[in-house]
Amino acid sequence: MIDIFAHAELHHIAATPKAGTAVDHVLPRSGFEAAWTEITAWDGYAPTPMVSLAHLAKRVNVARIDYKHEGPRFGLGSFKALGAAYAALRVLAQEVSRRVGHPVSLQDIRDGRYAEVCTQITLVSATDGNHGRSLAWGCQRFGAPCRIYIHAEVSEGRAQAMRDLGAEVIRIDGDYDASVALARAEADENGWFVVSDTSWEGYSEPPRDVMTGYGVMTREACEALTSAPTHVFLQGGVGGLAASVTASLKQYWGDACPRVVIVEPELAACLYESARTGVATSVDIAEETIMAGLSCGEPSEMAWDILAEEANDYVTIPDSIVAPTVRLLARPLDGDPALDAGESAVAGLAALIAARQSLSLSEQLGLDDTSRILLIGSEGVTDPDIFDAIMTGTTLG
Incomplete structure (x- = not known):
């Protein structure tokens, strides 16, 4: 295989990191700590597994592959359960405080003390699936109405999962970036609140809160490791996951922070293009990638700063x-555990395996038999129909 x-x-593209302080001023330690304190107090919180793929590591000739499996996260199937729901809670606490005329805590909202006020505050977002599902789940928990905008290629299974959590789902004919634009426009017209990644x-505070929520995942990963990885392969998308993990790793490991490798679909490579031009750069998406969660043409400016x-x-x-x-994880080499992963979860692993088949690319990435790789398995099976099609070979690859 x-x-x-x-x-x-x-x-x-080999980048030349710039000296700067974005890690600390865009996503300060205090923000990560506050998110950790809040999210770990939620009903149903449990750390997700860190899985060693020892036999695959031997096969591709690296020392270790550690895979942080986010499929079990809060029963939502994705790391994004940590982001949108936390950001929604923060937005609600701020807006309820404004409406009632005195400070309201996150616990006040979580415990339903202002449930009636929350029913009057509509939260909206655009999504490829997982972010919207997290927002819908958070709104259901905290009692706020939720509107989710999806583009033409989002699967009906993912749309229904959001409806099942109480969200009103609006499908448009355009791509992800068009759904973002419509969500913003209708929120402005109606006095709703955008919770975007x-x-x-x-517009920066909700995305900052989303990224600090993701820090819970990275802290769990760091605490499960006995030494710093040499490399971390991170999915692209708008850059929120990659920036959050990068900042968390830098703050945790300091000068021993692993080499950061950003991985994107060639069909939606806005961060790759940003690295080429040296500034945050959007790309047109002419064809949708199978990696639905990474089909983003416009990078997050805040993420790009990091x-x-x-x-x-x-x-x-x-x-x-x-x-x-995906099939290699589900039907692993003898001795490795089987993992059910979604399409966007495997981008880093796919890049690692392919890179190790090329001596020149391995050298460019600094990969050898001593390398210790951290991978973020960002989602489990969030659409069973797509997963079944992959496993039976009736979809691409």
């Missing part, structure tokens, strides 16, 4: 190696 990766065409000029200073490498991968990677 590994042989299929030898024919994959990956593109690589991407930032833009004049990645521009800290990321070492940017790699794009073809869709053709995604389904084989």
Whole structure:
């Protein structure tokens, strides 16, 4: 099965991280600590597994592969359960405080002390699936109405999962970036509140809260490791996950922080293009990638501030190696545990396996038999129909 990766065409840009303080001023330690204190107090909280893929590591000739499996997270199937729900709680506490004329705590909202006020505050967002599901779950928990905007290629299974959590789902004909624009416009017109995982000029606090929520996952990963990884391979998308993990790792490990490799679909490589140009750069998406959660053409400016200073490498991968990677995790080499992962979860692993089939790319990424790799398995099976199609070979790859 590994042989299929030898024919994959990956593109690589070596970045030159800039000296700066974005890690500390964009996502300060105090924000990560506050998110940890709050989220670990939620009903149903439990750390997700850190899984060692020892036999696969031996097969691709690296020292370790540690895979943080986010499938079990709060029963929602994705790390995004940590972000949107936390940001929603923060928005509600702030707005309820304004309406009642005195400070209201996160616990006040969580415990339902202002349930009637929350029913009058509508939260909205655009999503490829997982972020919207987390927001819908949070709104259901905290008693606020929820509107989710999805683009034409979001699967009906993912749409229904959000409806099942009480969200009103609005499907548009355009792509993800068009759904973001419509969510913003209708929120402005109606006095609703956008809870997005991407930032833009004049809009930064909810995306910051989303990214600090993700820090719970990274702290769990760091505490499960006995030494710093040499590399971390991180999914792209708008950059929120990558920036959050990068900042958390830097704050935790300091000078021993692993080399940061950003991985994107070649069909939606806005961070790769940003690295090429040196500024946050949008790309047009002409064709949707199988990695639905990474189909983003416009980077988060806040996330880019961190990645521009800290990321070492940017790699794009073809869709053709995604389904084989999903199957490799589900039907692993003898001795490794079986993992059910979604399409976006495996981007880093797919890039790692393919890179190790190329001596030149391995050298460019500093990979050898002593490398210790951390991977973020960002989602489990969030659409069973798509997963079944991958496992039976009736979808790409």
